Amino acid sequence: MDEEKKYCPECQVGLIQRKKGTYYTWIENEIVIVPDFPCWVCDVCGHRDWDQGAVFNLGMILSPAAGTPTFDRITNIPAGSQKGDQRKGKRKARRSVL
Numbered sequence: 001m002d003e004e005k006k007y008c009p010e011c012q013v014g015l016i017q018r019k020k021g022t023y024y025t026w027i028e029n030e031i032v033i034v035p036d037f038p039c040w041v042c043d044v045c046g047h048r049d050w051d052q053g054a055v056f057n058l059g060m061i062l063s064p065a066a067g068t069p070t071f072d073r074i075t076n077i078p079a080g081s082q083k084g085d086q087r088k089g090k091r092k093a094r095r096s097v098l
């Protein structure tokens, strides 16, 4: 067991402990809910940080846009200003988890 203690980045006092919570993210216009998602929770202020490795992995599974709720601004870019498809070569699997 790894008993390394980590202090909360928010209040600097509490200890953050590994727990699980329900993670929400948006994929285009649909919300995706992932139960039992690993996270770190402060025992003093309740600050919660999602496990970055897990968030990254989820993003790879769902979509490059996962975790970026303001993505809709991207769609306002006039056609022709983008050089090709930047997602080229990446998997486009979506919502395959659910």
Ligand SMILES: [Zn+2]
Binding pocket: 008, 009, 010, 011, 012, 013, 014, 042, 043, 044, 045, 046, 047
């Ligand atoms: Zn805290």
